[in-house]
Amino acid sequence: MNNHIAIKNFVRMCEDGWNQGWHERNGGNLSYRMTKTEVLDCIDKFDMSSDYKPLGISAPNMADEHFIVTGSGKYMRNVPLCPEENICIVRIDETGSMYKVVWGLTKGGKPTSELSSHILNHSVKAELTDGRYRVMYHAHPENVVSLSYVLPLNDKDFSRALWQSETECAMVFPEGVGVVGWYIPGGTELAEASSEKMKSYDAVVWAHHGLFCSGVDFDSTFGLMHTVEKAASIFVKVKCMGGAKQTITDEQLVRIAESIGEVLNPDFVDLGKEA
């Protein structure tokens, strides 16, 4: 099972996140919606005997899907050492409101406490992208969290701060980033607030907590997390050096996105105010 291509890619991303310092203790979680072929490749290893449990949310378009997810309370740093003890595959029932573990967590445990958030976000993104998006990733990158103590907690201020901190941000996330306020981790309120933002963005900042990213595959999702955190770290450094003396103008931000055929979110630039 550990040689299954989806499991191998999943484990690599857990290790990469740990190496970045984004997963202290049991922080962070990852989920991947398997393709039909990937499920068929390993369905003979599944144990279907456990009972379905309520997800706490309803996602009818995720009915009968299979997800690889990290375990609740498990440490990212341990995933590469023993995947079957620290991650699992969950199957969603035919209503999209119940789940059961069909593989993994061999020494006991449950899927991530953010499972409802992940499944709801998968549901939103699958609907919007005709099923192309398959990865949801939550981490605790320290510079992004730091920003949530100094910037106003709204989409525009965060998006502009990040775009202006590193030129390629306007290419990587031209739609900007969403921001949700503080919520209890693992709760339905956070799941719902986050999935509402996922309708407009691929990255959502959880105030004083971390970042949630989505994407079509492991590379793009990890890359998005990495890019947002790198920009946040530059923002923090510039603040520490006394603040920006010059920056990328709104007109330049628009041109960056245009250079790759993208459109920068027009709600977040103020072209009329510039000379």
Ligand SMILES: [Zn+2]
């Ligand atoms: Zn967290």
